[in-house]
Amino acid sequence: MPRSPLADRTVVVTGAARGLGEALARALAGRRARLALLGHEGAALNALAASLPVPALALEADVTDATALRDAADEIRGRLGRPSVVVANAGIAQGGPFATSDPVEWRRVIDVNLTGSAQTARTFLPDLIETAGYFLQVASLASLGATPMMSAYCASKAGAEAFAHSLQAEVAHQGVAVGIAYPAWTATDMIRHADQFTAMHELRTHMPAPARTVHSADAVAARLVRAVERRRTAVYAPAWLRSVQVVRAALPPVVLRVSRRELPRLDSGRPLRATGPLGAGGRADRAAADPVDD
Secondary structure (H helix, E strand, C coil): CCCCCCCCCEEEEECCCCHHHHHHHHHHHCCCCEEEEEECCHHHHHHHHHHCCCCEEEEECCCCCHHHHHHHHHHHHHHCCCEEEEEECCCCCEECCHHHCCHHHHHHHHHHHHHHHHHHHHHHHHHHHHHCCEEEEECCHHHCCCCCCCHHHHHHHHHHHHHHHHHHHHHHHHCCEEEEEEECCECCHHHHHHCCCHHHHHHHHCCCHHHHCCECHHHHHHHHHHHHHHCCCEEEECHHHHHHHHHHHHHHHHHHHHHHHHHHHHCCCCCCCCCEECHHHHHHHHHHHCCCCC
């Protein structure tokens, strides 16, 4: 393999303890990048850092905590050097009807996925300007077309996409590139937990065949890392998702039609229930955000 442009560069990955973040860290390590791994789960982060064949720094930090992010950034600069790449991957989800959703949990999804991504960019933007670096915002298939039962997640990911587009236009003249990643369903704890809820599983499996497929985290990470190397403005995983951009305006009527048919059947005899925070990452975020209750 030719030498990667990421070799000996400092790369920050948020939400790195598991799932897509962990897969990204391993793929980036294969490019010989120096890695700063941020997240809630200190033990998992430390184990991941120790397993990588490159210099790796594990730091516990909440992306919604500006002070914690600034402290992490100072430590990264001191121990690994200024970041050239920042991947805003940290994200959580909860599902269920909006009307009966817990307002605190609903808002927390927005805070982590949207505000946390923006706070990550704000913290590391001086480094990226100095290094003419690259910021990758991990959005989602949900940025392209919203679905019922996932209102907070869809709103947060659509917002993250819009934020990244705005930032892209603001910093291009400063030599900073901004990319947006659109992964489809990825085999993570979050998705496996969501599939345990009948309504969530049924809504996913009633999507068109290509859209309902769950892809391995390693395959998605490999595609995203290639995009980082090329400083792409957009990356779709799988590649066919790019075609959805052309027809995304037509998606809401289709989703509405399917939902009108399927939700009454799923709701028959038993109200649809909230999922709470999905996956081990969601539970770790709740524990960190409200340690008294957990």
